[in-house]
Amino acid sequence: MLGRLRRTTGLDVGLALGFSGVSYLVWALVAGNSRELVQQMIWSADLRRTAVPAFTQNVKIFFVDAGFVIDLAGVAWMILSLALVLLASRQKISISWSWVSAICQAFGAALGGVLVAWAVYMPHVVPARAGEPARTGFEQVSAISLPILVPLAVLLWVTCLIWLLVERARLSRHGPTLTDGLRTNIFR
Numbered sequence: 001m002l003g004r005l006r007r008t009t010g011l012d013v014g015l016a017l018g019f020s021g022v023s024y025l026v027w028a029l030v031a032g033n034s035r036e037l038v039q040q041m042i043w044s045a046d047l048r049r050t051a052v053p054a055f056t057q058n059v060k061i062f063f064v065d066a067g068f069v070i071d072l073a074g075v076a077w078m079i080l081s082l083a084l085v086l087l088a089s090r091q092k093i094s095i096s097w098s099w100v101s102a103i104c105q106a107f108g109a110a111l112g113g114v115l116v117a118w119a120v121y122m123p124h125v126v127p128a129r130a131g132e133p134a135r136t137g138f139e140q141v142s143a144i145s146l147p148i149l150v151p152l153a154v155l156l157w158v159t160c161l162i163w164l165l166v167e168r169a170r171l172s173r174h175g176p177t178l179t180d181g182l183r184t185n186i187f188r
Helices: 010-048 054-065 067-089 096-124 137-174 178-184
Strands: none
Touching: 010 054, 010 067, 010 096, 054 067, 054 096, 067 096
């Protein structure tokens, strides 16, 4: 997508514009739900008089006390994505840059949601000194598979993005070769 040579069409602009809005919607929903979830957890811990871990307190400061900063960052990120859409509609840059910006905004929202979920779960973790039941082999593998596979998936996605950026730079510097037309039109 980043190496596309044809002109940006109205459909491209419309899809990128729509996805920029959807990404902001994801950001806003995650921010609002995270704020409410952390507030409810803090109130519940206060009523039950249970200790709240320091990490959870820090997440509360970031997501609840300074939540307006997250709201402003979401709007600023959407404005950046929309500016990239406008530049692409005038054929100044590739439309793919607005897609990358919107995708990164949605990924940022998802990572924020995971961070809040982890912070809310921490007060309910069984202490390390408590006796642990025996685990099967699959339980042990399942416990470590997600923390290993998520960074691997992100690494693969970033590698693909960098590869597409390098291809775009190569085509911008030297222009298309005779075989580029064969490669891009092979599935049409």
